[in-house]
Amino acid sequence: MSIEKSRSGPLQRLLQASLVTQIMIGLVAGLALAWFSKESALSVSLLGTLFVSALKAVAPLLVMVLVIASIANHKQGQKSNIRPIIMLYLLSTFFAAVLAVAFSHLLPQTLTLTTANNEITPPSGILAVLNGLLMSMVSNPIDALLHANYIGILVWAIGLGLAFRHSSETTRAFLNDASDAVTYLVRIVIRFAPIGIFGLVSSILASTGFSALWQYAHLLGLLLGCMLVMALVVNPILVYWKIRRNPYPLVFTCLRESGVTAFFTRSSAANIPVNMALAKKLNLDEDTYSVSIPIGANISMAGASITITVLTLAAVNTLGIHVDIGTAILLSLVASICACGASGVAGGSLLLIPVACNMFGIPNDMAMQVVAVGFIIGVLQDSAETALNSSADILFTAAACMAEERRVEQQV
Numbered sequence: 001m002s003i004e005k006s007r008s009g010p011l012q013r014l015l016q017a018s019l020v021t022q023i024m025i026g027l028v029a030g031l032a033l034a035w036f037s038k039e040s041a042l043s044v045s046l047l048g049t050l051f052v053s054a055l056k057a058v059a060p061l062l063v064m065v066l067v068i069a070s071i072a073n074h075k076q077g078q079k080s081n082i083r084p085i086i087m088l089y090l091l092s093t094f095f096a097a098v099l100a101v102a103f104s105h106l107l108p109q110t111l112t113l114t115t116a117n118n119e120i121t122p123p124s125g126i127l128a129v130l131n132g133l134l135m136s137m138v139s140n141p142i143d144a145l146l147h148a149n150y151i152g153i154l155v156w157a158i159g160l161g162l163a164f165r166h167s168s169e170t171t172r173a174f175l176n177d178a179s180d181a182v183t184y185l186v187r188i189v190i191r192f193a194p195i196g197i198f199g200l201v202s203s204i205l206a207s208t209g210f211s212a213l214w215q216y217a218h219l220l221g222l223l224l225g226c227m228l229v230m231a232l233v234v235n236p237i238l239v240y241w242k243i244r245r246n247p248y249p250l251v252f253t254c255l256r257e258s259g260v261t262a263f264f265t266r267s268s269a270a271n272i273p274v275n276m277a278l279a280k281k282l283n284l285d286e287d288t289y290s291v292s293i294p295i296g297a298n299i300s301m302a303g304a305s306i307t308i309t310v311l312t313l314a315a316v317n318t319l320g321i322h323v324d325i326g327t328a329i330l331l332s333l334v335a336s337i338c339a340c341g342a343s344g345v346a347g348g349s350l351l352l353i354p355v356a357c358n359m360f361g362i363p364n365d366m367a368m369q370v371v372a373v374g375f376i377i378g379v380l381q382d383s384a385e386t387a388l389n390s391s392a393d394i395l396f397t398a399a400a401c402m403a404e405e406r407r408v409e410q411q412v
Contacts, residue, residue, distance in 0.1 A: 026194035027376065030201030031213075038206040045203035048372065051196020054189045056368045059351045060145050062182050064157045069179035070298070071161025072172050081285070081404055085292045088238055088396035089300040093339050095234050096302035097332035100226050100309035105328075109219050109314040112204060113369050136358060147364075154337070154355060186351070193375050200372055219314060220377045226306045227388045231255060235302075235392060242403040250398055254278070259391035263383045268297040268390045275394040284401040292400075296393030301339035303385030304349035307374065308335040312356040315370045321360050334359060349385065350374040 034041040136144075137155045144152030164175060205213070232251070239247035257278050262271040272293055279289035309331065316323060323331070338352040353374065354367035374381065 022194035023197055023375070023378065026196075026198035027201055030198045031205065033198075033202040034205035041202035041206035044199045047195050047199025048197075048201075048203055049199070051189075051192055051199065052368045052372050054192070054196075055351065055371055056364060058182070058186055058189055059354060059368075059371075060153055062186055062351055063355065064145065064153050065175075065179050065182045067154065067157035068161040068164060069172075069175040071158060072164035072167070072175050081288050081400065082292055082295070084242070084403070085288070085396055085400040086295065086299070088242070088400065089296055089392070090336070090340075092230075092235060092238060092300065092302045092392055092396065093305045094332060094336045095238075096226070096230050096305040097309045097335040097339075098329075099230060099234060100306045100335075101313065101328045101332055103222060103226050103229075104310055104313040104317075105323075107218075107222055108317045109222060109310070110215070110318045111219075111314050111370065111373055112215065113315065113318055113366055149358065193378075196372070197376055201376060216373070216377050219310070219373070220380060223307060223310050223377070223381050224384055226310065227303055227384050230302050230306065231259070231388050231391070235395060239395060239399040242399040243406065247399070250402075251395060253282075254391045254395040254398070255387075257281075258394050259387040262390035263387040268300075268386055268393070271386070271390040272297055275390065275397075278394050279397060282398055284398055285404075288401055289394075289397050292397045293393050296397065297390070299340045300393050300396065301349070301389055302392055303388035304339035304352075305335050306388075307349045307381060307385055308338050308353055308356050311350075311353050311370050311374055312360075314373075315357055315362055315366065316360050319360075319362065319366075327359075331356060331359060350378070 030041075033044070136149050136152050139149050139152035141152065141156040143149070144156065164171060236247040236251050239250060243250075258271065258275050261274050262268065275293045275296075276289065279293065280286070312331065312335070313323070335356050338355045339349060350371045353371050354364055357367035357370065
């Protein structure tokens with residue numbers, strides 16, 4: 001009996017380990033298998049294919065249900081001081097996408113993708129992109145779900161969400177339950193990420209060589225660099241615009257006391273109590289931060305906006321699709337909207353990359369390969385993304401409260 005316990009102990013500990021730990025183990029195991037036996041590594045490619053296929057199956061439904069429930073259950077009539085905070089959240093998310101576009105232009109990234117050139121019809125410019133968007137928007141909702149037309153899914157979800165805002169409480173409660181149910185299914189799929197990544201990494205490295213690792217390192221470096229610039233340059237500028245004094249003491253306080261914990265928890269929702277405690281410590285208005293921080297956990301998504309933009313442009317560069325200024329601005333807007341609708345589960349922002357890829361006529365199969373690449377580098381990417389998102393929640397709440405106090409003092 002004791003022998004059986006000792007044998008099952010390591011396996012039990014592995015199954016109970018965090019998703020990050022399991023993904024790292026899958027990554028290392030994939031590297032080792034590709035290094036020692038290329039034939040064996042290629043034989044487990046089915047594991048990666050199954051994982052990508054599962055993501056491809058659940059992502060359209062996730063986008064549809066999540067957006068409908070979010071809009072339908074939005075509460076009106078919040079305190080007026082919430083409005084400038086939400087404006088800061090949205091500006092930060094949009095500027096993050098613009099920053100990611102600029103950095104991706106300066107340091108273009110490419111990915112190793114399985115292409116099918118006969119399926120790709122890249123747009124020739126902003127007019128072609130707009131034409132494609134308009135045609136996708138008026139697509140039949142069932143057809144949009146069947147063919148993973150994410151733009152059409154998004155439009156129908158917004159329309160239905162607005163319509164359901166006038167429905168009964170029980171209907172909105174059902175939509176919330178449906179959203180929770182789909183999110184639960186996504187969590188199950190993502191729990192298999194370590195096995196999927198093991199298959200993906202081992203098969204990719206066996207077929208393309210270990211040069212792909214350098215490619216992933218470059219991509220991760222660009223993502224982390226954009227997030228650092230956002231946290232240390234762009235967000236402080238927005239805070240200075242509100243409080244008209246040196247923003248860095250507040251910025252560093254929020255990064256130290258909120259960003260560090262969010263980095264390790266990898267969940268903006270789980271970090272809400274930390275932000276609430278910091279808001280109380282900063283003597284902010286409780287009626288404001290008790291509302292703004294939970295809202296921020298859902299719509300303050302600068303890190304997610306960067307992730308969606310950088311990975312989408314990496315796919316675009318891989319396929320040699322030209323991006324003009326108008327298309328880049330449109331991509332920034334789409335990425336911002338997608339980021340605000342990102343699921344609260346680990347890797348939730350990655351599942352919205354196909355929405356942005358749809359703009360450029362990139363097939364869903366290839367878009368999901370990009371999502372899989374995101375999971376491979378997600379050990380650090382998702383942690384940094386959450387740290388940026390969550391620290392910005394309390395940062396902009398504090399900035400708006402301080403600006404309001406300053407305005408009241410000036411009036412007195």
